[in-house]
Amino acid sequence: MPPRRYWALWFPWLSTDRLRRGDEGAPLALIEKQRGAMRLVAVDAAAAALGLAPGLSLADARARVPDFAVADHDPHADARLLARLADGCDRYTPMVATDLFDGLTLDVTGCAHVFGGEAGMAGDLARLATHWRVTVRHAFADTPEAAQALARYGTGEDDLQALPVAALRCDEEIVTALTRAGLRTIGDLAQRPTAPLTARFGEETTSRLARLLGRADSRITPRRTLPALRCERRFAEPIARTADVLTVIADLAREAVATMERRGKGGRRFAIRLFRSDGDIRDLAIETGQPARDAGLVQRLFAERIDALADPIDPGFGFDLVRLAVPVLEPLAPTQLHLEGGEVSDGELLALIDRLSIRLGRGRVQRLVPRDTHIPEQAALALPAIEAPVPEAWPAPPPGEPPLRPLHLFDPPQAIEVTAEVPDGPPRQFRWRRSSHNVIRYEGPERIAAEWWKRDDNAGLTRDYYRIEDTRGRRFWVFRHGLYRESGDPRWYVHGLFA
Secondary structure: OOOEEEOOOOOOOOHHHHOOOOOOOOEEEEEEEEEEEEEEEEEEHHHHHHHOOOOOOOOOOHHHOOOEEEEEEOHHHHHHHHHHHHHHHHHOOEEEEOOOOEEEEEEEEOOOHOOHHHHHHHHHHHHHHHOOOOOOEEEEOOOHHHHHHHHHHHHOOOOOOHOOOOOOOOOOOHHHHHHHHHHHHHHHHOOOOOOHHHHHHHHHHHHHHHHHHOOOOOOOOOOOOOOOOEEEEEEEEEEEEHHEEEEHHHHHHHHHHHHHHHHHHEEEEEEEEEEEEEOOOOEEEEEEEEEEEOOOHHHHHHHHHHHOOOOOOOOOOEEEEEEEEEEOOOEEOOOOOOOOOOOHHHHHHHHHHHHHHHHHHOOEEEEEEOOOOOOOHHHHEEEEOOOOOOOOOOOOOOOOOOOHHHHHEEEEEEEEEEEEEEOOEEEEEEEOOOEEEEEEEEEEEEEEEEOHHHHHHHHHHEEEEEEEOOOOOEEEEEEEEOOHHHHHOOEEEEEEEEO
């Protein structure tokens, strides 16, 4: 197994690079209110060269440098920019972790040869940093902590021993204590026995030193979970035509399907990431109602997805990397076809649902899924058809019997005025929507009690449902909400229409 290699990227002027977008203009500082005063939170390179630094009050900074520009600090915008940079670095490896608010750490073990070595990766990063318009310092090392220390405190030489003790990134009090004790560099600490250092400066200090020097195992935690399956294509010459992109997607889908067949698995979500040569990325994703491993289906759904985009894909100068990821694999047995060679009808229906969901939006095509409850308005739940499980057959009335539930339900039920022969008896006449209806036939009551945990409020009253027909042949589903012994004056509602 090859030794692990890590690549740390540090963006020293991240906050101001986001606003600067060029070298013109006065020195820039970002401010926010801290401890009752406006203070500098971040500065650009020009302001730092003039002696300005985070922590200064705005008044002190103005006294030192009268002419510099200020802007409000926006940490959320900085986080979004760092996330975009991390997405762009996904071209090197999917193992990308954030380091504080202005750095990234990449696990590039076994990745450098694709770019012609670590020097090639560094050259490609310099090219992308120009497009991103950010300043970046970077370093390679055998541990994440060593790479981060070299990127933030190094001078271009890979010498951990010469780094200041601040590279441990301990609390400021610990760094001050180490310096006063005459331990100014990592080399000074590395030559000391561990036990006295731990006793005097704490276990955290020696633990950080051990990870920095590779004496203790250390790994990064990627910002995104690695997909179960990943395939990609890199191009010496970027591609820009949509037809070429779809051809590459088809090739990647066939490669992924071959792997899924060997594993006996299928995927329900397929994600394409298109890496532009200037460092920007474009993401596309499709979902299927059931696990699938049909390369043709994946290609067709991605074609539908691209056609349905309100904003067409902008290839810029072209895509130099296309990656297909299947986040999760699920068991999928081989599909049995009819003897005459036709596909099963369920498969055709699922394929139609997938295409409509991709074209119209996953929330536009819905499926009703039964729920285990007797409350009529809660007995079915509308979910996006692409993610809803295929329900079992809905209960049907006995042959020759009318349906037990109406085709249309009112939500909420509509109040009616009812005349009944006895208090808890069936309705004989009711008034609804300013019209009177005389009842000539009825069936019921069908008594539905509320869930026991809701019987303390009004929603927990008993319902007596009746299927009734008026003199004009119209059929209604009405109920009395509560019994006379429960509420004294129960209300009546029409809940649905049969025809």
